[in-house]
Amino acid sequence: MTPSTERRGLSRRQLMSRGLAATAGMIIGGGFIAASDAAWAYEAAALKPETMATLVRMARDIYPHDRIPDEFYVIAVKGYDAPEAAPEIEAGISALNAAAQGAGHADYLSIGWEDDRVALLRAMENSAFFQKIRGGLVTGLYNQKAVWPIFGYEGESFSKGGYLHRGFDDINWL
C-alpha cells in the first residue's frame, strides 16, 4: 500500500466522527489511523490502532524530519503490523507507555514536547525493541524513493545519460 492509494475519500468531519481520539496530528479510529486532514488513512491489521499511532510517533521522534509527512513514517513501520511481529511491538509500546506514565503522563502520545518524549527514548535506547525500530527505520525511511526528493537526492541518473551534460560541475557559489 501507499497511503495515497489508500485514500478513502473520507472528509475530515467524517473521520472525526468515526474517530475515537485525535492526538499528535493523527486521528485514531476503530481499526485505523489517519491524518487529521484526511490526506491518508491506514487500516491496522494486527496491531491496535493506538499502538500503530504510537509507533509512528516514536518513529518520527527517532528520525525527526519536519518536512517529511507522517505517511512516510507509516510506510516505514507498517511491516510490523503483521501477526508474527505484533506481539513484540505491542509489548514494546506498552513498555513505552508505562515509562510515560512513570514520568507523569497519560501515555506516550499525550506528551506534548518532543524533548520529553525523546528523554524516554534515550532511557530505553539500548533495549532490543528500540534498536529494532531504529535499525529498521534506517532503510524503512531513507530507502523510500518518494522521500528522496525532500532531501534533494536524485537517485539513478543512467536513464537520463548521467550528469556529464546535466550539471555534474555546476557549482556556482564557491
Next chain:
Amino acid sequence: MVAKYELDDDSVVLIIGTGSGGGVLANELAQKGVKVVSLEAGGRYLPDDYLNDEWDSFAQLAWLDARTTSGDWRVAKDFAGLPAWIVKAVGGTSIHWAGASLRFQPHEWKARSSYGHVTGANLLDWPIDAAEMEPWYEKAEAKLGVTRTGGRPGLPGNNNYKILEKGALALGYKEVHTGRMAIRSVDSEEQIACQQTGFCFQGCKWGAKWSSAYTDIPAGEATGNLEVRDRCHALKIEHDDKGRVTGVLYADKDGVQHLQKARVVCVAGNSIESPRILLNSASSMFPDGLANSSGQVGRNYLRHVTGSVYGVFEKPVKMWRGTTMAGIVQDEARLDPSRGFVGGYELETLSLGLPFMAAFLDPGGWGRSFTSAMDGYENMAGMWIVGEDMPQETNRVALSATEKDQFGLPAPNVHFDDHPNDVAMRNHAYARGEAIYRAAGATRTFPTPPYPSTHNLGTNRMSEKARDGVVNRHGQSHDVPNLFVSDGSQFTSGAAENPTLTIVALAIRQADFIAGELAKNNL
C-alpha cells in the same frame, strides 16, 4: 571458443576467485597459452545488470556469507556480521571499486626499514622494491587505462571535487588533482568515456571504469584457454603425500561437490576468504592449515586507516553527481613522523547516496543531531581517508569455533584492534579534513567512523624468509611450491595508497613467473 576442461585434467592452473587479482591472473595466463580453470563463488553480472540503487545493488553483489567480528574497532559493534563490504560475483570487488589507482611510494615497500621498530606492530620489508615493480606498474596502468599516466588526461572535476580543491589549496596543499583513476577520460572508437553518472560503487553501467568482469575475464575466455565456472565455491585445497597440492574441492550452484584436479592452485578470494580456505584445508600433514608453517596465515590483517569527513555548506553541492572518487589531496601521504605517527594518508572525495548516508554517517545515531545532518544532505561534500595501518599479529582472520557457513565449514572471524599509530593518524586526518571543509566555507563537519572494510589486505603476507610469512616474492607458498596467493592478502604492509593497482601489477608479474616456471617444468 570458451574452454571446457575435465575434472580429472591435472594439467590446468586452477584459480580461486575472479576479482582484481584472480581475474587478471586468469587472463594473463590464458594470453600466454596456459590452461586455466577459474572458480568463482558468485554469479555473472555485466553493466546492463548493475543496479544504480544502493541497497538493491548491495543485495545483488555483496558477499553476505556468515562472518563474525571481534576487537575494539567500531565495525564490530555497528556491523557485527559484516566486517567487509566486498563482492561475490565474477569480477569480484573490481565491480564495486571506485577506480583510484596509485602506486606505492618507494619507501613504503620497506616499511620496517623506513619506520624502524614500532611497538606492537609486526612491520616487515617487502622482498621486492619500487625499481623492480616499475615495469609491472606500467603494464598495470596501461591495462586499467589509468588517467594521468601514459599520456591519458585526467577526468574533469565535479562539484564535490571543486569543494575539496578550494579548501585544500586554501590550506596550502599542493598535490591536489582529480586523481589517477581507472576510468576512461576520453571516448574511443568503441568505448565511451565516463558520463559522470555517479554510482561507481554499484558497478559502472557504461563500462567506463575498469573491472575484470567485462575486460580481463572475457578477454581470457576469448583465447580458448580459460574456463570460468561461476557459482562454484571452493571449499578445500587437496594435496598429496609429497606435500604438493593436487586440486580443489568445490560446491557448484546446486551444492553438488566436485574435485577439480590441477597442476597449480592460485588463491585469490580476497583477504578474508583466502586465508580461510588455507585454514580450512588443514590435514594431518598440515595440521595448522595449508602453507602455514610460519603461523602467519590469517594474521596481520590490514584494512587501511579509514574514516570519512563530511561537511555541510550553505548552498547545494549535490556530491552524488559524477564520479564517486573525483579527486585527491596527496600531501599527507608523505612520511613525516613529526605529525605523531609513521606512514601517511591520502584524502579522496567520496559520496554516498541518501540511503547509504543514513546507514553510515553515524551508525546507531538518531535524534535531531542526526536528522539535521541528513537534512543538509544536498549541501554536503564528502571525503574519505585512506592511510597505512600497522600490521599486528593479533589482527587476524581465524576460523570461528561456533559459526558455520552454508557448507558447514567454520565461518571466518575477523578480529581487529586499532594500533595507537592508526588512531593518531585517523585523528590527524579528521582534523585536516575538517579544516579543508571549513576553509571552503562549511558550517558543520562530521568525522565519520570507518565503514565495513573495503580494502582487505595482508593475511598471507609476502616475506623473504619462510619463517616470517606465507609466500615468497612471487606470491608462491614458502611451504608448497605449486600453491600461490594472488590477491591483496599477499601484501606485506598496506602503504597509504588504495591497493588495487598494486594487486593487478603483482598479478601480471605472477602470471609471467608461473608461465615461465611451467615452461621450464619447474611446477
